[in-house]
Amino acid sequence: MKNVVLGILGSRLDAGQRGRRWDAWRPSVAICQHEDLLVDRFDLLYLPRDVGLAEQVSRDIQQISPETAVRLHLLDLKDPWDFESTYDSLFNLAAELVCDLEKERLLLHITTGTHVQQICMFLLCESRHLPGQLLQASPPKRKGEGPGTYNRIDLDLSKYDRIAARFQVEHDSGSAFLKSGISTRSANYNTIIDRIERVAIQSNAPVLLTGPTGAGKTQLARRIYELKRQRAQFAGRLVEVNCATLRGDGAMSTLFGHTKGAFTGAQTARAGLLKEAHGGMLFLDEVGELGLDEQAMLLLAIEERKYLPVGADRETISQFLLIAGTNRDLQQAVASGAFREDLLARINLWTFNLPGLIDRREDIEPNLDYELERFAASEGRKVAMGKEARQTFMQFAVSSEARWLGNFRDLTAAVTRMATLADGGRITVVDVEHEIARLKQAWQRGSAAPHGGDTDLQTSELSSVLSTIQLAALDRFEMAQLLDVVRVCRESDSLSDAGRTLFAVSRLEKAKPNDADRLRKYLARFELTFDTLGTSTPCRTTSVDD
Known part of the structure; x- marks a missing residue:
């Protein structure tokens, strides 16, 4: 494949020093002097003020590398340090340049030009508007020791094993x-x-x-x-x-x-x-x-x-x-x-x-361990599960008997109950058997519960705060009462404000009414808190600093 170099003229580096240009390292010229890099064409970009230098560099390249065809392209920029205008000019130029990618390899020379121009070249290369490799040249270690060195930088990150591994x-x-x-x-x-x-x-x-x-x-x-x-x-x-x-x-x-x-x-x-x-x-x-x-x-x-x-x-x-x-x-x-x-x-x-959990039965065991760890973190005490107890629970959990109507809410509630009731910090087979019986009963009641009208509406609203098992254990009277409490809490600014509304009559009979404490204890019966229900609006907002 033919090598096509696209580069920006360096007004300082490519000019040399006081007319002694052949004694200095000039990147645009030097890149054409490497024996292992044959440049078939050099598209050289220059600013209006550097037209004379561009023509001089073109002649010098042709002198040291006759096989290189040099094409000059004017970049009509007033300020090469202005990012917007520089990017716009290079973007438009990229659309005009013709490069046969099946026969030509495009190398983007970013050694010269302002830092802004180099950044824009990099961005156009990364976005594939200029589909090529970056070319970075360096001067020789000692003056007069040849054209220096160069490196190709391929931005196709999938080709780099360590980078690909880091992404993975x-x-x-x-x-x-x-x-x-x-x-x-x-x-x-x-x-x-x-x-x-x-x-x-x-x-x-x-x-x-x-x-x-x-x-x-x-x-x-x-x-x-x-x-x-x-x-x-x-x-x-x-x-x-x-x-x-x-x-x-x-x-x-x-x-x-x-x-x-x-x-x-x-x-x-x-x-x-x-x-x-x-x-x-x-x-x-x-x-x-x-x-x-x-x-x-x-x-x-x-x-x-x-x-x-x-x-x-x-x-x-x-x-x-x-x-x-x-x-x-x-x-x-x-x-x-x-x-x-x-x-x-x-x-x-x-x-x-x-x-749902019923379609992910293989995930029940790792989630069981996760819930035990979460219980330990929230309650400040670690609870273990004996080998036989774990086998008993898992045998039931993955069987067709386990309906998991509430999905992960049911699993979370089950683990919380077993861990709470575990004497000596260890869940036994008896604890598991009691929980299995409770789950079966709740699922049976849940599937047999009547549907329609107000009951469906109440169940729908309470499902956001209670598990299926908890809902199935509620009488219609309790459900209606709890729903009213939840609604008042969500419309109130504080626990005390909600308590005053809910106990507006009975509080008058008390010398020192503690509405907040009464409401807190009521909510605790259902494993709820005022904060989990939300305040002022039916939502929960999380700050960046939470």
Whole structure:
């Protein structure tokens, strides 16, 4: 193949010293003097002020290397240190240069020119607008000892074993982070995580996570946020909201904010969750539960990065990464008119369906170990599981008897109960047998529970905070009571504020009412806290400093 060198004239280095040009090392000339590098053509770029020098260097190259054809190209630049104009000129020139890549090898000489010009050459080479190798020349160690040395730099990183290995290590690290360090064994799940890792690092387009309740969509969304933040892809907050909790007129205000006096009760302005997510990530869980009006505004916010708060006459700007989650079939929802087709098309670019635990039985054992470690970290005491107890639990967990209706929520709850009740810090066969019986009973009650009307609505709202087993253990009376408590907590600014609302009558009979303590104890019965429910709005926001 013929060698074609593209380089920028060096106004100092290529000029030599005081007319004694043959006594000095001149990069553009010297690159044509190497016996092991035959330059068939040299495309030499020069500025208007250096036209005389360019012609002189051209003649010198032809003198020392008659077989090299020199073509001069004018770079009409006023300031070779201005990045924008320099890049623009080189970009346009790259489109004009004709190079037959099947017969010619393009070498980009970056020894000469300003640093800005060299950087622009590098960027055009990396983007393949100038499809070649970088060529870096160096002077001889001693004056007059020949043309010096040169090195070719190929930016095709896949050709470098150590660099490729480093990329693989980074990729594996990212995938492990998304899996919370769990050595998952499901080939299908591992493939999904590998693809999510690549998309998370390389794209800021919306991501749609589908799968049954409890499959881990929320946890995965949080890990994606942390992964991107570690790589400094954004510094904003993570804002989470379960769209199933957004009801009525308040849904639009919660998401998009409102102005003061926009409606009755709007005594102050409210920024809204989309504004809080500016510069960060917004996770909309159960996005299929959004109303059509909210869907339309969300589509505008995604496409235009702006939207109109309730009561406002000026648009608000917010840029964020959107991750949406759902356990519904959104295509079916589009067909029934419950979900906008254009919104689905916009968030459906990257869709990943997370399998339920029943389809990942091989991952139950590593997740069992993970939950035991997490219990130890949260409770400050380590709990072991005897060999026989582990065998008993695993034999049941992977069998057809284990229905795992709540997926990983059921597994987490099961491990928490066994670890809590383990005497002496060791889970025994008896502990496991009691838990198995409890799981079977809960799943049987859950599948036999009546459906319809208010019960379905209550179950849907409480499913964001309780596992399937916990829900199945509740009477309709308890469910209605707990749902009201959850709603009040989400509408209140503090635990005390929620307690005063819930105990407004009974507190009058007490000399020193402790509403916060009463409410805290009630929530603890269901393994809940005020913070896990969220405050002011039905969401959880995570600061960068959390």
